[in-house]
Amino acid sequence: MLEYLLWNLKRHGVTDIVLSVGHLSDVIVDHFGDGKHFGLSVRYVQEDSPAGTGGALALCAPLLQERFLFLNGDTMFDFNVLDLALAAARSDALGCLALRKVDDVSRYGEVVLDGMTVRRFAEKQAAQPGLISGGVALLKREIVNRIPAPACSLEKDVFTPLAEAGLLAGKAYGGFFIDIGLPETLDDAQISVPAWQRKPALLLDRDGVLNINHGYVCSPDRFEWTRGAVAAVKAANDAGLLVLVLTNQAGISRGYYTELQFQAFMAWINDQLRAEGAHLDGWYHCPHHPTEGLGDLKTDCDCRKPKPGMVRQAIADWQLDPQRCLLLGDKRSDLQAGEACGVSGALFDPGHDDLLEAVHHFVLPRLLATPKHSNSYS
Ligand SMILES: [Mg+2]
Incomplete structure (x- = not known):
């Protein structure tokens, strides 16, 4: 999964990678090394105890550039990453989320967008079409100052207050999307991700x-x-x-x-x-x-x-x-x-x-x- 994610970043010209690793980190480090074999520069930040997505990002702070792309390692969302970078550059927000249109938001929780501004993250709800977070965001480094605890959730503890303050942007995209967080979606990804990679x-x-x-x-x-x-x-x-x-x-x-x-x-x-x-x-x-x-x-x-x-x-x-x-x-x-x-x-x-x-x-x-x-x- 990581190899596919990095392949997709590389073709967009994103080659400076920081992997936040915890469980089985030695397997990942052994596989990617310094990234040269993949045409990338790969560095690692080790999470010694589970820190949640927010805590993990805080650990990465010293290696981050002024603006950086944040990706979940367990979702693949294929859209024009450089378009998100443009949208983020034109916004005053601290971050710009890539949102995915789906027919059924019930498994994920809906993201309510008003123009380019994220208004709120709705709790899990009835099956209905809407926007969900695609697990990709273009963030400003100063967002790490908003991480409230050494272990916390980026979405719940950082993005939610930012949205309430009107400091979070979002843009909706179509494109291939899969989340491997359930056994059945992991099974599906074994076939659909390699098929997706053979792009027109x-x-x-x-x-x-x-x-x-x-x-x-x-x-x-x-x-x-x-x-x-x-x-x-x-x-x-x-x-x-x-x-x-x-x-x-x-x-x-x-x-x-x-x-x-x-x-x-x-x-x-x-x-x-x-x-x-x-x-x-x-x-x-x-x-x-x-x-x-x-x-x-x-x-x-x-x-x-x-x-x-x-x-x-x-x-x-x-x-x-x-x-x-x-x-x-x-x-x-x-x-x-x-x-x-x-x-x-x-x-x-x-x-x-x-x-x-x-x-x-x-x-x-x-x-x-x-x-x-x-x-x-x-
Ligand atoms: Mg010619």
């Missing part, structure tokens, strides 16, 4: 789809989004798709820029997206050219589109189902790379098309047509 994906060519192709673009001053690009990536993120970029970068072979410069530039692009609540889950590039270039990079590789190497690699890395992927490219050769792997696609014309419209009218209807994986609590 939007594969994007970069130059001519995400940005205007000015030719060998590798610096912010020559970078220009295509129409609707940032909103399109966010719409795909919000809908629960993976967004992966697949790009031929013969500029590396030709010596126009280096591998490191390319990677730094992609990270810059991702930072621009993240500031708008959007992100790329990953990117793949071909640095080769068959006839031009330097040393080993001059080669007839398997990754330069129309060859399918990058698509194949993306499918392997993310366990993609080709039938639940779509590829947008501005050239036939982009689409050929997808077709070789059973991924269908469409041509995008950066001179005429709007990428957000393409996502709304072409991508989402096709990829979400098969019902999204749901569970008995959705």
Whole structure:
């Protein structure tokens, strides 16, 4: 469960992890170590006697940044975490909870939301639709000053008084949700969580789809989004798709820029997206050219589109189902790379098309047509 939770955080760019551990902590520490093997930095805070969620958070205080994401280890709630970060940044509240819409609040207790403000936590009640806490919150570090005792409940002893004072925000999301707090939901999670992880994906060519192709673009001053690009990536993120970029970068072979410069530039692009609540889950590039270039990079590789190497690699890395992927490219050769792997696609014309419209009218209807994986609590 923790591995799935951390995988989901990592793809959003959240890589600095503090695990609050108690029972069987050695098993968890042995498994994750310092996190490097998982592409993360993982640190641990040991709870020697049960301190409740509030007490556990208090123990973590010295390791927390000014604002941090708080997650329960026994719930999986998949939504656009960066959208919650945006909502929290725009709010004066001390915390912003991710709330899940459910058909039946009776097992959980309802969270009463008024606009963006959490008014109260209702006691367990009749079976009816409403919002529940999804076990994820974006919090300001000063919230630890509101923890009243070394052992207490975050929801009951911290969030409830904050809500009464109007200092707690919330935002509702859909998306996969499961809580493994009951034997039957734990059984359900053994199947539904791995199935959820095989997410539908939007594969994007970069130059001519995400940005205007000015030719060998590798610096912010020559970078220009295509129409609707940032909103399109966010719409795909919000809908629960993976967004992966697949790009031929013969500029590396030709010596126009280096591998490191390319990677730094992609990270810059991702930072621009993240500031708008959007992100790329990953990117793949071909640095080769068959006839031009330097040393080993001059080669007839398997990754330069129309060859399918990058698509194949993306499918392997993310366990993609080709039938639940779509590829947008501005050239036939982009689409050929997808077709070789059973991924269908469409041509995008950066001179005429709007990428957000393409996502709304072409991508989402096709990829979400098969019902999204749901569970008995959705
Ligand atoms: Mg292109």
